[in-house]
Amino acid sequence: MDLFSNIYKNKRVLVTGDTGFKGSWLCIWLKELGADVYGYALPPLTKQDNYVTTNLASQIQHIDSDIRNKEKLQRYFNETKPDIAFHLAAQPLVIESYNNPHYNFETNVMGTVSFFEAVRNCPSVRAAVNVTTDKCYQNIEQSIGYTEEDKMGGDDPYSASKGCSELITNSYLKSFFSKDGTANIASARAGNVIGGGDWADNRILPDIMRSYKNKETSIIRNPQSVRPWQFVLEPLFGYLKLGEKLLSKGKSFSGGWNFGPYPNETYTVNDVVNEVKKIIPAIKTEVSSSKEKLHEANLLQLNIDKAVKNLDWKPKLNFKETIQFTIDGYLQELENKNLYDCRVEQIKAYCNK
Numbered sequence: 001m002d003l004f005s006n007i008y009k010n011k012r013v014l015v016t017g018d019t020g021f022k023g024s025w026l027c028i029w030l031k032e033l034g035a036d037v038y039g040y041a042l043p044p045l046t047k048q049d050n051y052v053t054t055n056l057a058s059q060i061q062h063i064d065s066d067i068r069n070k071e072k073l074q075r076y077f078n079e080t081k082p083d084i085a086f087h088l089a090a091q092p093l094v095i096e097s098y099n100n101p102h103y104n105f106e107t108n109v110m111g112t113v114s115f116f117e118a119v120r121n122c123p124s125v126r127a128a129v130n131v132t133t134d135k136c137y138q139n140i141e142q143s144i145g146y147t148e149e150d151k152m153g154g155d156d157p158y159s160a161s162k163g164c165s166e167l168i169t170n171s172y173l174k175s176f177f178s179k180d181g182t183a184n185i186a187s188a189r190a191g192n193v194i195g196g197g198d199w200a201d202n203r204i205l206p207d208i209m210r211s212y213k214n215k216e217t218s219i220i221r222n223p224q225s226v227r228p229w230q231f232v233l234e235p236l237f238g239y240l241k242l243g244e245k246l247l248s249k250g251k252s253f254s255g256g257w258n259f260g261p262y263p264n265e266t267y268t269v270n271d272v273v274n275e276v277k278k279i280i281p282a283i284k285t286e287v288s289s290s291k292e293k294l295h296e297a298n299l300l301q302l303n304i305d306k307a308v309k310n311l312d313w314k315p316k317l318n319f320k321e322t323i324q325f326t327i328d329g330y331l332q333e334l335e336n337k338n339l340y341d342c343r344v345e346q347i348k349a350y351c352n353k
């Protein structure tokens, strides 16, 4: 089912960060919509990456390259002549940003500049979406959700770099993309996502599924922490909707857009563990006895009214379905199924919700 009025059919779409978790899912969805997809990113990090296990390389064109290489990025744009581009290539981890702040800022800040320069100097591009994060907002520990009008900020290097990426988007919008005939550009802010194909360290679902695979007990830290759990296709649905509107309706859809769960869809780590065990009762978990108090940021919520009202987008899955879709994705991998086909099936099931 095409939720995007057939807009992506036969379109040329460039995705930076296609070898990553979200980027690979986005490319599979775009292929299903009939797009010609061109990826630009560093090579996948491990054999377990969704890009590798789905054999995405056989479905799209891709170049292994660094976003900091602005000449190569520009050449790739000019050679592939995309109609629309999605920018997901980034250093995405807070911990890594503390370990290597210089690389983090180079990639996330100057990478965004290089992306918009490439868009600006490539006449075929009619629309572009920069993917940032809920962490781009200045976190003033408010309990109500941040709206698109709230201030940019970010204390840790990752959040600051994404706040900068937003400021850059706005600057390019006002300075270079406001006149008729220029590309329509926007940014998309979403929080943490879950889904099959994510095996990152120190995340609850990959940790549980890794332990299950290795027949070990998973140690649960912070069982009472509340997180905005979202299945990976929920924000991607938003990015694709945004792209559709930028292509079909133009500049009135430029600017920032929040994509997140409904404010009442907040559940604890413990709720997740219990829901997962309903699906796989054999999973063993143990709450960490460590007395060490790790800093836990308060739940950061996004106000999603603007997207719900204007983009014909809303979260489709409730909590139970979010966990079910996620665990199904992991189990298909553990059962050695054809993962490209499985991801397509999940996209279809999601669209039919």
Ligand SMILES: NC(=O)c1ccc[n+]([C@@H]2O[C@H](COP(=O)([O-])OP(=O)(O)OC[C@H]3O[C@@H](n4cnc5c(N)ncnc54)[C@H](O)[C@@H]3O)[C@@H](O)[C@H]2O)c1
Pocket (backbone or CB within 6 Å): 016, 017, 018, 019, 020, 021, 022, 023, 040, 041, 042, 043, 044, 065, 066, 067, 068, 087, 088, 089, 090, 091, 092, 107, 131, 132, 133, 134, 190, 191, 192, 193, 194
């Ligand atoms: N996963 C989440 O929960 C989440 C939440 C909020 C925002 N985001 C944002 O979504 C985007 C994608 O995140 P993800 O979770 O898929 O991350 P990921 O680590 O799985 O993928 C990152 C992608 O960027 C590419 N990349 C990184 N550094 C690069 C460089 N120097 N040059 C070229 N390519 C480079 C990688 O090769 C990979 O393709 C990022 O912008 C991230 O900040 C992710």
